[in-house]
Amino acid sequence: MGLKERLSKEWFMFCILLVIVLAKMDPSVGAKGGPLKPETTITYIAVSTIFFNSGLSLKTEELTSALMHIKLHLFVQIFTLAFFPTTIWLFLQLLSITSINEWLLKGLQTVGCMPPPVSSAVILTKAVGGNEAAAIFNSAFGSFLGIIVTPLLLLIFLGSSSSVPFTSIFSQLSMTVVVPLIIGQIVRRYIKDWLERKKPPFGTISSCVLLTIIYTTFCDTFSNTNIDLDGLSLLIILFIIFSVQLSFMFLTFFFSTRNSDAKDRVCRP
Numbered sequence: 001m002g003l004k005e006r007l008s009k010e011w012f013m014f015c016i017l018l019v020i021v022l023a024k025m026d027p028s029v030g031a032k033g034g035p036l037k038p039e040t041t042i043t044y045i046a047v048s049t050i051f052f053n054s055g056l057s058l059k060t061e062e063l064t065s066a067l068m069h070i071k072l073h074l075f076v077q078i079f080t081l082a083f084f085p086t087t088i089w090l091f092l093q094l095l096s097i098t099s100i101n102e103w104l105l106k107g108l109q110t111v112g113c114m115p116p117p118v119s120s121a122v123i124l125t126k127a128v129g130g131n132e133a134a135a136i137f138n139s140a141f142g143s144f145l146g147i148i149v150t151p152l153l154l155l156i157f158l159g160s161s162s163s164v165p166f167t168s169i170f171s172q173l174s175m176t177v178v179v180p181l182i183i184g185q186i187v188r189r190y191i192k193d194w195l196e197r198k199k200p201p202f203g204t205i206s207s208c209v210l211l212t213i214i215y216t217t218f219c220d221t222f223s224n225t226n227i228d229l230d231g232l233s234l235l236i237i238l239f240i241i242f243s244v245q246l247s248f249m250f251l252t253f254f255f256s257t258r259n260s261d262a263k264d265r266v267c268r269p
Helices: 003-009 011-025 038-057 060-067 070-095 102-112 120-127 132-158 166-198 202-222 231-257
Strands: none
Touching: 003 011, 011 202, 038 120, 038 132, 038 166, 038 202, 060 132, 060 166, 070 102, 070 132, 070 231, 102 132, 102 231, 120 132, 120 202, 132 166
């Protein structure tokens, strides 16, 4: 495969590297308070665009059918909010005896207690031909569960407690996830024939929006002058994250396909 074909097929991965480099060059552009105003454009507009796009592209029967996959939903939520953070905690107990920066390990545990990512989970599931409707439901449902479960997990594993603005987070999730999805479904009813005829590049649009989210996230990180980490610890953590991702992807694939009955396979594609 030539370079042009490779770039065409893997453009998203190359663009991720590109936006990280751009963020490093001038992080003030996409940092909080910067010209792009990510606290508004990303937190509200970008995420809403992704779910409006999903509502516009998905058939209503696909969404309603996804709600019936009870085993899938239980598997995703238990795996994400119970099995994963517990396993990470056990793993970090071993790493705590090493010289890796303590706060990096605490950060890894904190990320491990988070609910399913709202935007990237949907986009990446769509990109690999998975069940986008199921990803949307589990991202939204997991985020609502996370309002309660994540602080509880942080208290258990890190001993950290804090007040949670439940009403604020609940309303923000509703306005950026549920409402745009419903509006997208309503609009789809009126332009369904046009959508099926033109077939707009919904996946590409959502991927581009995700790139802006990645860009502003790294801008915010690089603009933080208080971060003082040694390069070795950071490289080790990156390697650990990569290894954990591969390991858990293998586990989810194994658990979701081990039954010989195709009807019981929650995510065959």
